[in-house]
Amino acid sequence: MAQLDQSFGLSALQEGLPPIAEKITAIADPVESRHSSIDEMSPPATEVASGAALSFKDYVVKTTLCGIPVGLTYLAEGAANIIWCIDYRNEKPLFGPEGPSCILRTRKYLEGEMPVDTLQIYENILECERYLPKDSVLTPVCVHIEHSLPKALNKLLAWSESTNPPLRPLDRHRSRVIDDRNALILPNLIPSEGSGNLLFEFKPKWLLQSPTAPEGYRRCRTCAYDAKRGRTNDGKTFCPLVLVEGRREEVAEIVQRLCGRWKTHGGRDDVDEAQKEKVAPLLAEALTGPGKKILTALRKAQEQDSQGVLECDKLPRDDKERAAQMNKVAHAMTYRDCTMFVTVKEAQGSFTADIKLADLDLKEATEGRVKKWVEIERSLIDEGWYTGKEKDPGQVQHHGCSFWNT
Ligand SMILES: O=P(O)(O)O[C@@H]1[C@@H](OP(=O)(O)O)[C@H](OP(=O)(O)O)[C@H](O)[C@H](OP(=O)(O)O)[C@H]1OP(=O)(O)O
Ligand SMILES: Nc1ncnc2c1ncn2[C@@H]1O[C@H](COP(=O)(O)OP(=O)(O)OP(=O)(O)O)[C@@H](O)[C@H]1O
Incomplete structure (x- = not known):
């Protein structure tokens, strides 16, 4: 299995790795993936007595990505995907100290439809890139996720619907992350604090x-x-x-x-x-x-x-x-x-x-x-x-x- 050089930036990582199937294997870490405490987490309170406002930052799902311990918090979602902020919990950043801050993108079940899984989505993005100008696509990296991660993320979603007031946008309630073994990592495009971007x-x-x-x-x-x-x-x-x-x-x-x-x-x-x-x-x-x-x-x-x-x-x-x-x-x-x-x-x-x-x-x-x-x-x-x-x-x-x- 190819080793991930932690000092790589995201684009260097993409250039340096072989095509799809191998790429995924290369950046997964099955050993780390097996022992995690993500199922043991109990949701935080849904209401704060002091009147302080709850936020998505109050619920962190801990897991490993590419063998590195990370924390995931909810960032945003659309109709078909949920975007999770990756926090390194003071560990080495995924793509090195100079690397970009990243998000994890997971698929959701859509009503009345068989879900299109991450691998299919990933392959299609690479296909689409061929028809678009060089470097115009925000190319993801496809990574294995722990088998229990979707379940843990869904617990977070249920919590965010039960908070007072609900943190999750009402029109997205009840939709859940699919039982998938892969997810996409992308650079986090939200400007970093102080950057002025x-x-x-x-x-x-x-x-x-x-x-x-x-x-x-x-x-x-x-x-x-x-x-x-x-x-x-x-x-x-x-x-x-x-x-x-x-x-x-x-x-x-x-x-x-x-x-x-x-x-x-x-x-x-x-x-x-x-x-x-x-x-x-x-x-x-x-x-x-x-x-x-x-x-x-x-x-x-x-x-x-x-x-x-x-x-x-x-x-x-x-x-x-x-x-x-x-x-x-x-x-x-x-x-x-x-x-x-x-x-x-x-x-x-x-x-x-x-x-x-x-x-x-x-x-x-x-x-x-x-x-x-x-x-x-x-x-x-x-x-x-x-x-x-x-x-x-x-x-x-x-x-x-x-x-x-x-
Ligand atoms: O039908 P449209 O033009 O409203 O597009 C839908 C989007 O609405 P929008 O107008 O962009 O707010 C809609 O976006 P939102 O739910 O509004 O975030 C989805 O992107 C939907 O695609 P899918 O069902 O997730 O594959 C989109 O559905 P498709 O038409 O692409 O199937
Ligand atoms: N790389 C990123 N960095 C920062 N924010 C992002 C990133 N990707 C997505 N987002 C935010 O998350 C939202 C939902 O993401 P995305 O568009 O991937 O979901 P979707 O389900 O495919 O949306 P749609 O409803 O259009 O189908 C985006 O509108 C954007 O605000």
């Missing part, structure tokens, strides 16, 4: 119109779906086409307006308006400069679904062509739901921006998923959301879709 996070979504949008459309797929869901003018939505084709000033306007996407070390939207105003033009410069290459490649990758999801419905269930079309759609949907992270650093009065794509998680071409995408597309067409002829336009304001005024 800012993180900007968003999903570029559909960078092309849907292939089955009706004639006379006035909204792109993303704007049409946002309008249908009443997600307009909420400080969270924007037209992706402006992002990929718009002028720098238009992009600056978008990034400045977006709430909940800016983070400092607190990991929340704790950036004040003056800071946003200062940094937005620089972000726009990064997105319309080096970022444009990444966005254009992302758009190209989305193009593989050139016929659209409705095509799947025209063919019989056991048809090979249908299966192939479903796969194309699912792959394109992966590129339509990934995340872009931009880290803005200031040093001696000048700024730099580092852009990375993440969450290139494989969407499986299951009947259930395809049905959902078909239903969305049909409703956007039939209810007039693409054309701006929806029944109740009074409630919905178009918010600058690139197509609206053309």
Whole structure:
């Protein structure tokens, strides 16, 4: 088994190791993995009498990663993954003293679906990287985890739902980490305290119109779906086409307006308006400069679904062509739901921006998923959301879709 050189940085680690299967073996430590006290932990109190607020930092799950004892605390989650902060508990950092601070990413069960496990997700991320500009993807390292770790993390999740008030976001309650033997390690992009760096996070979504949008459309797929869901003018939505084709000033306007996407070390939207105003033009410069290459490649990758999801419905269930079309759609949907992270650093009065794509998680071409995408597309067409002829336009304001005024 290859030895992990603890002084390696994350990228050096990735370059220095062999392909997938071996890579995982190389960085696992089965001996350390077997003796752990993670199951013996009892949850902390769910309420503090003194009135002091509980936080996720009050519950640490201890385990080993790559043979190194670490503590895991909850950092964030999306619909399909939970992000855990890795704390080294005064031990040697995983990737050496100069290495990045890291997070662990674990998969969740999704209602009504067979989970896509970490290994499949990992392989797909590596596959996606081939279609995207070099160094534009936040590449994870796949590691074995202790067999009892998912159970221990789930105990933490249950605790965080029972605290007063619940720490875990209500809309994520009851979902649990899957019984997986692998997880991903990634650099923690939350700016470290005192660094002065800012993180900007968003999903570029559909960078092309849907292939089955009706004639006379006035909204792109993303704007049409946002309008249908009443997600307009909420400080969270924007037209992706402006992002990929718009002028720098238009992009600056978008990034400045977006709430909940800016983070400092607190990991929340704790950036004040003056800071946003200062940094937005620089972000726009990064997105319309080096970022444009990444966005254009992302758009190209989305193009593989050139016929659209409705095509799947025209063919019989056991048809090979249908299966192939479903796969194309699912792959394109992966590129339509990934995340872009931009880290803005200031040093001696000048700024730099580092852009990375993440969450290139494989969407499986299951009947259930395809049905959902078909239903969305049909409703956007039939209810007039693409054309701006929806029944109740009074409630919905178009918010600058690139197509609206053309
Ligand atoms: O349907 P959309 O466009 O809302 O996208 C979903 C996302 O919603 P968003 O609009 O980005 O807030 C949704 O994100 P959130 O739950 O909003 O964090 C998921 O990413 C979902 O994918 P999956 O079911 O986890 O594979 C996404 O579902 P897919 O459409 O990619 O299946
Ligand atoms: N490497 C990272 N460093 C810091 N924070 C991160 C990192 N990766 C993810 N996060 C945070 O965790 C959140 C959820 O992560 P992620 O997007 O991987 O989950 P998901 O379940 O795939 O999301 P979605 O709902 O979009 O499918 C992100 O929105 C981001 O705020």
